[in-house]
Amino acid sequence: MKRSIKLIVDPNWDEIEGVRNESNEFLRSHALSDDTVYAVTLVISELIENGIKYGVFKSPENKVIVNTYIGENNITVEVTNPVDETTYNHLRRLDRTIQWIRGHQDPFEAYIERLREVSKKPLHDKESGLGLVRIAYEGKAILDFFLEEDNILNVSAVSNLE
Amino acid sequence: MEKAETFTSSLLTIEVKENETSFNIRWTGISIEREPTRFITPVLVDVIKKSSDRNKRIILDFRELAYMNSSTITPVIKILERAKRGETQIEVVYQKSLKWQDLIFSALEIFQTNDRRVEIKGL
Numbered sequence: 001m002k003r004s005i006k007l008i009v010d011p012n013w014d015e016i017e018g019v020r021n022e023s024n025e026f027l028r029s030h031a032l033s034d035d036t037v038y039a040v041t042l043v044i045s046e047l048i049e050n051g052i053k054y055g056v057f058k059s060p061e062n063k064v065i066v067n068t069y070i071g072e073n074n075i076t077v078e079v080t081n082p083v084d085e086t087t088y089n090h091l092r093r094l095d096r097t098i099q100w101i102r103g104h105q106d107p108f109e110a111y112i113e114r115l116r117e118v119s120k121k122p123l124h125d126k127e128s129g130l131g132l133v134r135i136a137y138e139g140k141a142i143l144d145f146f147l148e149e150d151n152i153l154n155v156s157a158v159s160n161l162e
Numbered sequence: 163m164e165k166a167e168t169f170t171s172s173l174l175t176i177e178v179k180e181n182e183t184s185f186n187i188r189w190t191g192i193s194i195e196r197e198p199t200r201f202i203t204p205v206l207v208d209v210i211k212k213s214s215d216r217n218k219r220i221i222l223d224f225r226e227l228a229y230m231n232s233s234t235i236t237p238v239i240k241i242l243e244r245a246k247r248g249e250t251q252i253e254v255v256y257q258k259s260l261k262w263q264d265l266i267f268s269a270l271e272i273f274q275t276n277d278r279r280v281e282i283k284g285l
Contacts, residue, residue: 013196017173020194020229035261042262045194046232053196112272118236119243119273123207126197130232138265 043139046131047079055081107136171201184219193234219251242273258284
């Protein structure tokens, strides 16, 4: 049975539920526990949301690509999307956030700190700022990213199989 | 007598039921909208005002919610932070046996008050 799945997605928020459902089905077909299926689906969800929010889609060929691999001991989710110089601030923030999360011994501490910070912001402030730290805490995943050729951002999350 | 109002946005439904002592806000479906704050915040702010006027407790019941994205958690924690600093009586109820709910909602105990005026309850 194939232990990986690749989903090529239009950068449209309505596509997210379909990705969640397909990913969920794929994970369940590998007899993973409910908790693992939920956690990895959450990781995929949050990463694809960011891909759509912060990606730059200048032509219909530009997509968000979600790759999920089930290894012997871990599961890797990679989400790629095009970016350009207008999103470099976001990339810097992404880098800072990932480093900040890594600076905590326990991702739970990072999550609590971010909850406190976000809870004090104005009610109508749209920004969440919780997605990545949620991936680390609930998804128990290690985050990383790099910029591929042609300005393709690759964000990955690796979680151990329990 | 119970009064009920239902609010739906995409795949999320919020049912607000008022009884003699409380406003019960039951969340069902999944919340994955890009800006759920636009939908959720006015509902919660309205209930907070009414609960204050009528001296009733607010119960946010998430037990039947299947998933919420991080943008959904945001208005909820802002309301809890304001409740903690103010006088609103508010209770968050979640299903402890669901690991994801336990992870998200137990963390909200940082907003709990000593007198349980703001309370986070895993059932």
